[in-house]
Amino acid sequence: MDLNNNNICTNGTNDEEPEDIKVYIRNVVCCFTSSCHINLRRLALNGYNVEYKQKTVCLKLRKPAMSAIIHASGSIWCTGAKSVEDARIGARRICRLLQKLDFPVKLSNYRVTNVVSTCNVQFKVNMAKLEKLSKEICYCPEINAGANFRVEHFKTTLTIYTSGSIIIRSPSVENTTKSISYVYPFLYQAKFNKPFANLTNLL
Amino acid sequence: MSRFSGTLRCESHPDAPLIEDHRAGDMICSECGLVVGDRCVDVGSEWRTFANDKESTDMTRVGAAEDPTMEGQDLSTTIGRATGSAGFGENGLPIYRNRNIETAAEKAKRKANREIKEMAERLSADQSIINAAQHIFHTVHKDKLIKGRSNNAIIAACMFIACRQQSVPRTFKEISAVANTTTTIKDIGRCYKIIRKALVSSQTPSSGLSSSSSSDLIERFCSKLNLPKEVKKLAFYIVNRVNDMPSLTGKNPNSLAASAIFLACDQTGNGNLRTAEEIGRVCGAAENTIKQTIKLMTPSLDKLLPPDFKKSA
DSSP: OOOOOEEEEEOOTTOSSOEEEEEEEEEEEEEEEOSSOOOHHHHHHHSSSEEEETTEEEEEETTTTEEEEEETTSEEEEEEESSHHHHHHHHHHHHHHHHHTTOOOOOEEEEEEEEEEEEEOSSOBOHHHHHHHOTTEEOOTTTOSSEEEEEGGGTEEEEEOTTSEEEEEESSHHHHHHHHHHHHHHHHHTBOOSTTOSOOOOO | OOOSSSSOOOSSOTTSOEEEETTTTEEEETTTOOEEEOSOOOOSOSSOOOTTOOSSOOTTOSSOOOOTTTTTGGGSOOOOOOOSGGGBOTTSSBSSOOOOOOOHHHHHHHHHHHHHHHHHHHHTOOHHHHHHHHHHHHHHHHTTOOOSSOHHHHHHHHHHHHHHHTTOOOOHHHHHHHSOTTOOHHHHHHHHHHHHHHHHHHSOGGGOOOOOOHHHHHHHHHHHTTOOHHHHHHHHHHHHHHTTOGGGTTSOHHHHHHHHHHHHHHHHOTTOOOOHHHHHHHHTOOHHHHHHHHHHHGGGHHHHSOTTOOOOO
């Protein structure tokens, strides 16, 4: 399984040397249509690694490890790919599979809809400070330990945890890197200084 | 006493100011004491209303106060129910049937208002919180911001936001305990996020929707546990210092508050001891959670406590 390393050089605003943040893509969701109606029953009876439930067929590929949900209309959703290239390869494999079962398949309208990736900014983030920095940040410790940062411009949601790990959900890899660069200054401002750095007597 | 102009004045002293006698309703000339005008109508208020008099009817009003959530529907009039014999027909049924046609939206709003009131009673919340929650629900319902979610969850989320806006935040656990049994904290949380987004974008930044910190909860939990002021102060201090500790930031504010109270009780001693179970029950945190959090706190205990603090055995 390839780990897709996108090294971003971000200039930490007050740091001496730039830091490289490695972004690992965990999941790529894509969808396409086969441009033909698919007889799900025939597919379920003759296909390999196939489950038929709730009016859809769930087809699991072994390499690249992906699962596809196939509707009778021909629209297919693939999830589980570990990189964008793998997603494309998997989509084509599925179409080939369907072709072998004598469906007149033509892969069309292929698009990557969702890319889930993780990264770590290598410093601890102070949630209370972070929350005040932008209106787009929603932090409810009672519900979720992480703060949700919705960057509308890139259509990305980043979930930021105190340890510095971030989960990024975005429509494309490009958006992922752009939103990380966008968000990094906020995180840097909300960096945890040495614990108990400000000794204010609150009594 | 003929008047050439509209203004009253004494004939012999036209420039003298007139004194108004409220009790008799007279206008009296200040120079000679002549009663110039009588039967002056007092335009002051007939009834007095006091600030703590919320429940009793305000006699100075003619008709009910305008309800912003009704959007002008309360201005219309309806024909009332039949009282005398003329209102009923031969078979004893009323001649005029008041068909109260209520749209689904109004029905939902009416039901929501009732729910909010019930919830507020269980939470011992003020009238202002009820009004705020009803207003929020009205905004949300009018703009159809939350379409698919169950109404109970929306109502609970409105209640949550209203409490927070009035600076008496209630935790999600408390709200879900008081709301309809089918609403989970997750549902309320989801609705809260959606409503918050809408409110934040439409209102000024000072809408008071910052996240609830543990310090807001300390006050309430301490008084529930009947703890003295010094314990409260100490717990407050600890909780504020905890914000500087990275290992404890992601924790549930309930458990942080509970651990702070436990530590404070422990440090002050003197019969303030409460078991972790007691504190947990009041705060909505499990006993084990409190113990785990305290384990994380004890290494830096000296930094969490105020510098001039002496442990009283």
